[in-house]
Amino acid sequence: MNPLLSAEEVSVRYGSLTALAGVDLSIHEGQRHALIGPNGAGKTTLLDVIGGATKPQRGTVRFAGRDISRLGPAARARRGINRIHQRPAVFPTLTATENVVVAALPRVVPRRRWWSGGRRRTAQHRAGPLLERMGLADVAAVPAGHLAHGQRRQLEIAMALAGSPRLLLLDEPAAGLSANEVGRLVDLLRALPRAIAVLLVEHRLDLVYALSDTVTVLRDGQTLAAGTPDEIRTSPLVRQAYADGVA
Amino acid sequence: MRDEVIRRARGAVAALVLAGLVVAPWVVDDYTTAILARTLALALVGVSVALLTGVAGMPTLGQTAPYAAGAYACVVVGSRISDVGVVQLAVAAGAGAVLAALTVPLVVHARGVIVLMITLAIGELVVTILGRWRSVTGGTDGLAGMPAVRPFWGLPPLASDQARYLYTLVVVATLVGAALLLLRTRAGLLLRAGRDDETRLRASGHRVPLHVSGAHIAAGAIAGGAGSLLVVAQQYISPADFGFDTSALLLLGVVIGGTASIGGALVGAALVIAVRDWLFGVLPGHAPLVLGALFVATVYLLPSGVNRARVRLRASSAAPSHPQAPPARDAATVPELRA
Numbered sequence A: 001m002n003p004l005l006s007a008e009e010v011s012v013r014y015g016s017l018t019a020l021a022g023v024d025l026s027i028h029e030g031q032r033h034a035l036i037g038p039n040g041a042g043k044t045t046l047l048d049v050i051g052g053a054t055k056p057q058r059g060t061v062r063f064a065g066r067d068i069s070r071l072g073p074a075a076r077a078r079r080g081i082n083r084i085h086q087r088p089a090v091f092p093t094l095t096a097t098e099n100v101v102v103a104a105l106p107r108v109v110p111r112r113r114w115w116s117g118g119r120r121r122t123a124q125h126r127a128g129p130l131l132e133r134m135g136l137a138d139v140a141a142v143p144a145g146h147l148a149h150g151q152r153r154q155l156e157i158a159m160a161l162a163g164s165p166r167l168l169l170l171d172e173p174a175a176g177l178s179a180n181e182v183g184r185l186v187d188l189l190r191a192l193p194r195a196i197a198v199l200l201v202e203h204r205l206d207l208v209y210a211l212s213d214t215v216t217v218l219r220d221g222q223t224l225a226a227g228t229p230d231e232i233r234t235s236p237l238v239r240q241a242y243a244d245g246v247a
Numbered sequence B: 001m002r003d004e005v006i007r008r009a010r011g012a013v014a015a016l017v018l019a020g021l022v023v024a025p026w027v028v029d030d031y032t033t034a035i036l037a038r039t040l041a042l043a044l045v046g047v048s049v050a051l052l053t054g055v056a057g058m059p060t061l062g063q064t065a066p067y068a069a070g071a072y073a074c075v076v077v078g079s080r081i082s083d084v085g086v087v088q089l090a091v092a093a094g095a096g097a098v099l100a101a102l103t104v105p106l107v108v109h110a111r112g113v114i115v116l117m118i119t120l121a122i123g124e125l126v127v128t129i130l131g132r133w134r135s136v137t138g139g140t141d142g143l144a145g146m147p148a149v150r151p152f153w154g155l156p157p158l159a160s161d162q163a164r165y166l167y168t169l170v171v172v173a174t175l176v177g178a179a180l181l182l183l184r185t186r187a188g189l190l191l192r193a194g195r196d197d198e199t200r201l202r203a204s205g206h207r208v209p210l211h212v213s214g215a216h217i218a219a220g221a222i223a224g225g226a227g228s229l230l231v232v233a234q235q236y237i238s239p240a241d242f243g244f245d246t247s248a249l250l251l252l253g254v255v256i257g258g259t260a261s262i263g264g265a266l267v268g269a270a271l272v273i274a275v276r277d278w279l280f281g282v283l284p285g286h287a288p289l290v291l292g293a294l295f296v297a298t299v300y301l302l303p304s305g306v307n308r309a310r311v312r313l314r315a316s317s318a319a320p321s322h323p324q325a326p327p328a329r330d331a332a333t334v335p336e337l338r339a
């Protein structure tokens, strides 16, 4: 079976700094793949390339059988690639509900009879249960700029899910969350429909092992190792990298 | 709770202002009535500035361009085709929208100060063309002597300052109401979202350039419609009505009024125009200087305009459980200069 996503020989340079040096990555439909590695390894950059925020100097990105290398972030989102940012990105003056509605709108199919409420109403119906699931029902009417950090993160996850993703890109979703919130996040990610593929960047290895089927280790913009969580856990190379680096 | 009180208070103030505007022509003299009518037309252009600057986060100095297009289109239609007000209004709004659509490619990918510069250039270009294209525009002498307008088929022509003022008031109230309704729809929501974080909006799959173009065209139509009201109110137009000073004053008025608020923009623009007209009388020759100083003072002292008080109040009532939550980015009210 062809992979849902494949990134081939992706290279990104910032001036003289090489952020990614010919990285390959492929993810199948429904696969839960983790991307780990020390700070500065290029994990966020790789998510940027897949999501379309960064154009690589070399390499191609294919999604669902199509070359999407030339598409911008909006077009990729409409095809089903949704993203959680390392710093939660929400619309601060919009309420939590409005944030989710905005995120849901592009994938809401217009009703035939526009007077029957239209796309906004449909998106609104989708937002309620999502906020509920993320524990945000109480703050649904609060502007996102007033939410605490953890709540903003939960809100961004609700927004990503509202876009009916086929591939979810999660950049350190547990960072800055309380133990409670991390628990809820893990439950939520485990309960995601099996059809949604996930690419998870995460520092906490316990979460990586709990949530992923396969793992890629990046270091200095190169793939250091790839395999199942068990293989990675016991790989001397990876231990070495983590001993040298941060982790 | 407090929000509810504020909402009611604003509603009451709006109703009072509207009532005052309706009775005004019976209270003040004809000359002042005519000035008020022109001020209303300019305030409507101010609304179009607020739509772009505050709601969509794209500050503009170029709304005089569709305003002028609407005014001149109205004169052409009025003196050659139809004396019906709604026809002239529709043609003027269409002309404003078309002009905006033509200039959209110049601004759709620019942001912040760059947009200010581009829109300023467009406005100046339009004024220059108006001054040169004598056969249609009368050049810098301007155009006068249009037949009196009848608001609708079968109605009598507007023959007094009072009648022209009331017509202007009705049209402004209708268009402002339409703008307010528009902002409550999906379009308004997406404009606000784009002002907050355009990159995020793209990442959610929205076609941001489409929203930006739509906002410019809608604002162009409003400004164009205001142009036809200027013709009715003033019965004379010349390129001087559409110069840079007018753009700058409108932006100033909108900033004072709190950029994101349509009502604030109306009041702010009207105030600034009134102050200018008054200063011209008492300080001949120095009005631009005083207004320039006022502009600088406004931007520095009142970065979010009068609206700030409201935002603060809402901040304290909306998030009682997170007293240390970061204050809302004042994006709602600051003219965002996004680079």
Ligand SMILES: Nc1ncnc2c1ncn2[C@@H]1O[C@H](COP(=O)(O)OP(=O)(O)O)[C@@H](O)[C@H]1O
Pocket (backbone or CB within 6 Å): A014, A017, A018, A019, A037, A038, A039, A040, A041, A042, A043, A044, A045, A046
């Ligand atoms: N916009 C940028 N400009 C310059 N250098 C950047 C930029 N983004 C990332 N980098 C650099 O690229 C490298 C990889 O960064 P990043 O992908 O954020 O790493 P990670 O997410 O694995 O911590 C780092 O050295 C970082 O400093």
Ligand SMILES: [Mg+2]
Pocket (backbone or CB within 6 Å): A043, A044, A045, A086, A171
């Ligand atoms: Mg990172």
